[in-house]
Structures are given as structure tokens and as C-alpha cells.
Amino acid sequence: MQICQHIEDVRQQGAAWQREGLSVGLVPTMGYLHRGHASLIEAAARENARVVVSIFVNPLQFGPTEDLASYPRDLGRDTELCEQSGASLVFNPSPEELYPPGFCSYVIMEAGPSLGLCGASRPGHFRGVCTVVAKLLHLVQPHRAYFGQKDAQQLAVIRRMVLDLNLPTAIIGCPIVREADGLALSSRNTYLSPEERRAALCLYEGLLAGNNLVKAGDADTEVVLRAVRERIEAEPLARIDYLALVDPLDMRPVPDLSGPTLCAAAVYMGTTRLIDNLLLKD
Amino acid sequence: MQICQHIEDVRQQGAAWQREGLSVGLVPTMGYLHRGHASLIEAAARENARVVVSIFVNPLQFGPTEDLASYPRDLGRDTELCEQSGASLVFNPSPEELYPPGFCSYVIMEAGPSLGLCGASRPGHFRGVCTVVAKLLHLVQPHRAYFGQKDAQQLAVIRRMVLDLNLPTAIIGCPIVREADGLALSSRNTYLSPEERRAALCLYEGLLAGNNLVKAGDADTEVVLRAVRERIEAEPLARIDYLALVDPLDMRPVPDLSGPTLCAAAVYMGTTRLIDNLLLKD
Numbered sequence: 061m062q063i064c065q066h067i068e069d070v071r072q073q074g075a076a077w078q079r080e081g082l083s084v085g086l087v088p089t090m091g092y093l094h095r096g097h098a099s100l101i102e103a104a105a106r107e108n109a110r111v112v113v114s115i116f117v118n119p120l121q122f123g124p125t126e127d128l129a130s131y132p133r134d135l136g137r138d139t140e141l142c143e144q145s146g147a148s149l150v151f152n153p154s155p156e157e158l159y160p161p162g163f164c165s166y167v168i169m170e171a172g173p174s175l176g177l178c179g180a181s182r183p184g185h186f187r188g189v190c191t192v193v194a195k196l197l198h199l200v201q202p203h204r205a206y207f208g209q210k211d212a213q214q215l216a217v218i219r220r221m222v223l224d225l226n227l228p229t230a231i232i233g234c235p236i237v238r239e240a241d242g243l244a245l246s247s248r249n250t251y252l253s254p255e256e257r258r259a260a261l262c263l264y265e266g267l268l269a270g271n272n273l274v275k276a277g278d279a280d281t282e283v284v285l286r287a288v289r290e291r292i293e294a295e296p297l298a299r300i301d302y303l304a305l306v307d308p309l310d311m312r313p314v315p316d317l318s319g320p321t322l323c324a325a326a327v328y329m330g331t332t333r334l335i336d337n338l339l340l341k342d
Numbered sequence: 343m344q345i346c347q348h349i350e351d352v353r354q355q356g357a358a359w360q361r362e363g364l365s366v367g368l369v370p371t372m373g374y375l376h377r378g379h380a381s382l383i384e385a386a387a388r389e390n391a392r393v394v395v396s397i398f399v400n401p402l403q404f405g406p407t408e409d410l411a412s413y414p415r416d417l418g419r420d421t422e423l424c425e426q427s428g429a430s431l432v433f434n435p436s437p438e439e440l441y442p443p444g445f446c447s448y449v450i451m452e453a454g455p456s457l458g459l460c461g462a463s464r465p466g467h468f469r470g471v472c473t474v475v476a477k478l479l480h481l482v483q484p485h486r487a488y489f490g491q492k493d494a495q496q497l498a499v500i501r502r503m504v505l506d507l508n509l510p511t512a513i514i515g516c517p518i519v520r521e522a523d524g525l526a527l528s529s530r531n532t533y534l535s536p537e538e539r540r541a542a543l544c545l546y547e548g549l550l551a552g553n554n555l556v557k558a559g560d561a562d563t564e565v566v567l568r569a570v571r572e573r574i575e576a577e578p579l580a581r582i583d584y585l586a587l588v589d590p591l592d593m594r595p596v597p598d599l600s601g602p603t604l605c606a607a608a609v610y611m612g613t614t615r616l617i618d619n620l621l622l623k624d
Contacts, residue, residue, distance in 0.1 A: 067508060162592070164453040165472070165506035171446040190447070191507075198508040224447035225473075226349060226480040310444075 062149045063139060067158075067199060070112070070151050074200050082109040086202035086229070087147075088193060091115040092132040092247035096237040098145045100206040103234050105146030112200050113142045114151040116158065121188025132250050151200075158195060167194045167225070173216035173311040177324055178335070181301050189214055190221050197222075197229050204230045208237075210244050212324055212337045216311050236336070238264070244336045251332040259297040260329045266291035267338040270323050274340045281305050281316060284323070284340070292327055301326035301333060308339060317341060344431045345421060349440075349481060352394070352433050356482050364391035368484035368511075369429075370475060373397040374414040374529035378519040380427045382488040385516050387428030394482050395424045396433040398440065403470025414532050433482075440477060449476045449507070455498035455593040459606055460617070463583050471496055472503050479504075479511050486512045490519075492526050494606055494619045498593050518618075520546070526618045533614040541579040542611045548573035549620040552605050556622040563587050563598060566605070566622070574609055583608035583615060590621060599623060 064070050077084055085104030089097050093115075104111040115138055122128035135152060142150050167190040174186040197205065207215045215233045222231050237245045242264040243257075252260060266288040273279040273287050285303060292298050305314050308322040317340070324337040346352050359366055367386030371379050375397075386393040397420055404410035417434060424432050449472040456468040479487065489497045497515045504513050519527045524546040525539075534542060548570040555561040555569050567585060574580050587596050590604040599622070606619040 071508075071510065162454060162502075163506050164456070165449065165451050165503045167447065167449055167507070169447050172444060174446070195506075195508045198510060201510065220444075221447045224445050225449070226353075226477045228353065228480060228483065 061139070061143045061147055064149060064151050065153055065157065067153065070149065070199055073149060074112070074202075077110050078201065083204075084108055084200060084202045085111045086196060086200045086205040087111065087113045088196050088205065088207070089113060089115055090117045090131065090247065091138050091152075092134055092250070093138045093141045094237075094245045094247065096208055096210065096245040098141055099237050100208060100234050101142060101145035101147055103232065104204065104206050107232075108202075108204060110148040111146055112149045112151060112202065113147045114153075114196050114200075115142075116151075116153055116192070118158075118188055118192045119155055120159070120191055121185050123182055123184060126182070127248075127251075130251075132247055151196075158192065166191045167221060169217055169221060172220050173213060173309070174220075175311070176313070177213050177302055177304060177306070177311060178326065179213065179217075181326060186214070186217050189217065193218055194221070194225070194227070197227055202229050204232050206232045206234055209233045210236045210246065210336065212308065212322055213311050216309060219309075242268075244334075246334060248332055248334065252329060256297055256329040256332065259295045260327075260334060262292045262295035262298050263325060263327050263334060263336045264338075267323050267325065267336060271338055271340050274317060274321070279317070281314065284317070288323060288325065292325070297329055299328040301328060305340070343421070343425045343429055346431060346433050347435055347439065349435065352431065352481055355431060356394070356484075359392050360483065365486075366390055366482065366484045367393045368478060368482045368487040369393065369395045370478050370487065370489070371395060371397055372399045372413065372529065373420050373434075374416055374532070375420045375423045376519075376527045376529065378490055378492065378527040380423055381519050382490060382516050383424060383427035383429055385514065386486065386488050389486060389514075390484075392430040393428055394431045394433060394484065395429045396435075396478050396482075397424075398433075398435055398474070400440075400470055400474045401437055402441070402473055403467050405464055405466060408464070409530075409533075412533075414529055433478075440474065448473045449503060451499055451503060454502050455495060455591070456502075457593070458595070459495050459584050459586060459588070459593060460608065461495065461499075463608060468496070468499050471499065475500055476503070476507070476509070479509055484511050486514050488514045488516055491515050492518045492528065492618065494590065494604055495593050498591060501591075524550075526616075528616060530614055530616065534611060538579055538611040538614065541577045542609075542616060544574045544577035544580050545607060545609050545616060545618045546620075549605050549607065549618060553620055553622050556599060556603070561599070563596065566599070570605060570607065574607070579611055581610040583610060587622070 085108035270288040321341040367390035552566045552570040585607045603623040
């Protein structure tokens with residue numbers, strides 16, 4: 061497995077693979093990898109001859125009051141996990157490599173799936189995500205790129221961007237990987253105290269409570285949302301940032317439960333913001 | 343020569359050429375082609391095995407009070423010129439093909455060469471240019487793309503976008519083609535009355551007057567700008583939109599004539615806005 065810091069090295073390797081007719085999968089990450097990331101790399105390795113994993117804590121997608129400086133990093137452990145999961149190349153650029161002096165071009169989304177939810181709570185977040193993903197797609201020129209469904213809005217935004225800008229890469233969403241008790245894996249789980257870790261389960265249990273009501277069949281959106289909210293708010297350490305029933309493609313609130321419905325939530329456990337979601341209707 | 347209206351047809355042809363190892367040049371145009379465009383297509387045909395010419399009057403780069411509806415169109419004559427100049431494929435999509443319902447992703451430039459000049463006179467113009475050029479680069483995946491130096495700021499903006507977003511295409515700037523009397527070729531010259539057409543020469547003659555002062559060696563920026571302005575304003579039909587001495591890479595005003603200097607101007611002849619420029623120092 062190669063490890064590259066520089067754009068030109070990745071570009072040359074990608075071009076060489078292209079000349080050989082090898083398919084390439086890309087897994088963009090911010091590092092501090094867990095089994096969720098491993099599942100993305102494994103999926104990419106199954107479906108492509110070569111796999112590039114980018115490890116880059118993208119400053120552009122963090123707000124001024126967010127956790128850029130404290131975001132966890134462990135490159136040694138990350139590269140080991142990449143190799144074990146089937147990666148061919150790890151791209152680990154510096155911020156200056158991707159955003160050199162004079163950088164001033166951005167990919168933005170003015171409507172559609174970028175509005176609301178994390179788009180409302182984190183101004184500029186999806187501008188940062190779209191810009192860095194577009195850069196990585198241009199650099200690596202992958203046939204397929206893999207994203208976790210935990211970041212459901214990010215996945216919807218990237219699908220829309222790829223469609224709108226006619227990028228030639230197929231975007232693959234992969235299932236959320238959870239701890240044994242149901243907590244969705246996240247690099248930010250490392251921030252949680254033991255007490256917050258126990259309390260954090262309210263997020264998934266809330267989603268399950270909503271799911272049970274939908275399966276029982278006679279609930280409307282208000283009833284479902286109330287059940288999810290009550291389970292989360294039963295936990296004194298939890299503070300809801302947002303909770304919504306949305307269309308999983310355009311991420312707009314659904315008026316009723318007649319079509320595809322995703323329940324998406326962001327919850328603060330102390331100072332740590334966790335997100336999770338569950339598809340209540342397909 | 344093929345003529346395609348649909349994205350998928352262009353994408354498939356591009357992929358086929360790529361599999362065959364053929365180099366591809368792209369010439370993005372808004373149609374109503376003249377010898378300036380022909381020189382771009384000919385350059386692309388010399389340097390690439392296949393040449394794609396896009397003909398698309400891009401609504402996204404026109405302001406609400408600009409000439410989108412009246413912009414001249416003549417697809418029959420255009421395709422003939424493309425074939426004679428060595429094009430392999432003409433891509434002539436509808437606005438709905440490139441901007442379907444729900445479209446909401448854009449490439450923007452927040453600083454650098456997009457500020458000032460046309461960026462100031464035409465709000466949103468470079469957002470439209472960057473977005474459509476990024477789309478065409480994604481669709482066609484050319485090795486090289488060709489742009490005229492008449493749109494000097496557009497060329498600088500596209501170079502910056504390609505650098506910032508790590509697009510794999512080489513951007514080639516081609517010399518301005520002029521009428522026998524010096525007027526830069528432009529599809530918008532067709533708007534000019536015979537009287538305006540004669541008067542329009544003041545633009546190039548103004549640039550030449552500035553150039554002569556720089557070559558004589560003892561002028562500063564104020565003296566040069568005054569000479570250009572005086573020649574243009576000697577023409578009662580002319581109204582200057584902007585006139586500036588700028589760095590040809592970042593398009594910012596130069597403080598003196600010690601480095602590379604481009605004289606760029608936009609001038610209204612009646613209701614027709616013409617642009618032109620001349621490199622005074624390399």
C-alpha cells in the first residue's frame with residue numbers, strides 16, 4: 061500500500077491505473093478510522109481493482125466554533141486499518157497542499173438537499189464538503205466513490221452535486237455500522253465520557269421508537285416525531301439540535317408518511333454533537 | 343462530424359475515445375462562430391486526435407438585463423464552420439439538458455481573478471462561466487480546453503478554477519483574432535450599426551495608444567490610462583464601462599509598469615458592450 065502526501069503523486073498513480081484499464085474506488089475520510097470506514101474500504105475493494113482512501117481533516121467544512129483543532133487524529137492506526145481493509149493507496153495531504161495561497165474556487169449548493177438539518181446548523185459545512193469532494197474526484201478520477209449513510213444529508217448533497225455537475229463517478233452509499241448496543245460508529249464518539257457514552261444510546265433508541273410506530277401503521281408525522289423526541293429528551297445529558305422526518309433524496313421535510321421517509325437527528329451529548337438516522341419507509 | 347444534443351451521447355463518445363487512447367480537445371463556445379472560434383478549433387485539431395466543440399448560449403452567465411434572448415444564433419452556419427475547422431463532434435444541448443429541474447450546484451470564485459472588471463460589471467457572470475465550464479470538462483474529460491484571449495478575465499478565472507479544483511485538463515489560451523482594421527472579432531459585433539462599427543475601432547486604437555507609450559518607456563500607469571481613455575472618449579458613440587491596467591494572471595490592478603501588464607477595457611457602443619485587451623508588458 062502506498063502513502064502519498066502530494067497531489068501529483070496521486071494523479072500520476074491514478075493515470076497509470078487508468079492506462080492499465082483498472083477500475084478505481086475512492087473512500088474520502090477525515091481519518092480516525094473505525095469499522096464504519098473499514099466497511100466502506102472493503103466494499104470499494106470488492107467492487108474495484110484499486111482503492112484510494114483519502115485521510116484529510118478538511119478545515120473548509122468546519123465552522124469557526126467547531127472542533128477542527130481537537131478533531132481526533134491517529135495516522136499510524138489509520139494506515140494499518142486501510143491496509144487490512146484492502147486499500148491500495150492512502151492520500152494524506154496537508155491543508156496547504158489542497159488549499160494553497162490564492163485558493164478561491166468553491167463548489168456550493170444553493171438549495172435542494174443542502175438546506176435544513178446540518179446545512180442550517182453548520183453554515184458553510186456543505187460548501188466545504190462539496191469543494192473537497194469535487195477536488196478529490198478530480199484528482200483520483202475514480203469509477204466509484206463510497207460514503208456512509210450515517211451522514212445521510214452529506215450523501216444526498218454529494219449525489220446532487222455529481223448529478224448537477226455531470227461528474228463521471230458513481231456514488232455508493234453504504235449502511236451505518238453500529239456498536240453492539242446500537243450507537244452509530246463515529247470518530248467523535250471518542251469525545252464522550254463514560255456517562256455520556258451510556259446516555260448517547262437515546263439517539264438510536266429514539267429512532268427505533270419512531271420506527272416501531274411507523275411499522276404499527278397508524279401514526280402520523282407528529283406522533284412519530286413526538287415519540288422520538290420523548291425518548292431522547294428522557295436523557296438529561298441530551299440536547300436535540302434537530303430532529304426531522306425528511307425525504308431521503310432531497311432532505312426536505314415530508315408532509316406525511318406516504319412516501320420514502322428518513323428520520324434524521326443531531327443531538328448534543330454534553331459538548332459532543334452526534335448525528336444518526338433511520339429509514340422509516342423505503 | 344457528429345452532432346449531439348444529449349449528455350449521455352457525448353459522455354459515451356468521450357469514453358470510447360478514452361478507451362482507444364485518443365487525445366481530446368474541447369472548445370466551449372456560445373455559437374454564432376467567427377474566425378476567432380475557428381482558430382481555437384484549428385489549434386485543438388492540431389494538438390488532439392479528436393475535437394469537441396460545444397455550442398451553448400449559457401443562460402447562467404447572463405444577467406437579468408443582459409442580451410440572453412437576443413444573443414445571435416445560427417446553428418447551420420456554426421456546424422459548417424466546425425466541420426471545416428476540424429471538429430469531430432458538436433455538442434449542442436438545450437438549457438434543460440444542462441440545467442434540469444432541481445439543479446442547484448454551482449462553481450463560484452470568491453476572490454482572485456474574478457473580482458473587478460467584468461466580475462464587477464456583470465454580477466453572477468463568472469459563476470455561470472465556471473459552472474458551465476466545469477460541467478463541460480466533466481462531461482467531455484478533455485486533455486486540453488481552448489479559450490480565446492479576448493476574454494482575458496474569463497481565461498484567468500478558468501485557469502484559477504482548474505488549479506484550485508485540481509481538474510486534470512490543460513487550459514490553452516489562444517491569440518485574439520481581429521478584423522483587417524483591428525476590431526477584435528466578437529459574436530456581438532453583429533449588433534453594431536454601420537456607424538457604430540466604424541466608431542468601435544476606438545477601442546483597439548486606444549489600446550495601441552497606451553502600448554506606444556509603454557514602448558516609448560517613460561510613462562506611468564496614470565499617463566497610459568489617460569491616453570487610452572482619451573482616444574476612446576474622442577468617439578461620441580463610445581461609453582467606457584471599465585478601463586484598467588491589470589496583472590494578466592490575477593487580474594488585479596498593477597501599481598506600476600514593472601511587471602506583466604494587461605490593458606483591459608469594456609466599452610459600450612450604443613447598447614452593445616464590447617471588450618478588448620492588449621498585453622502591454624509580458
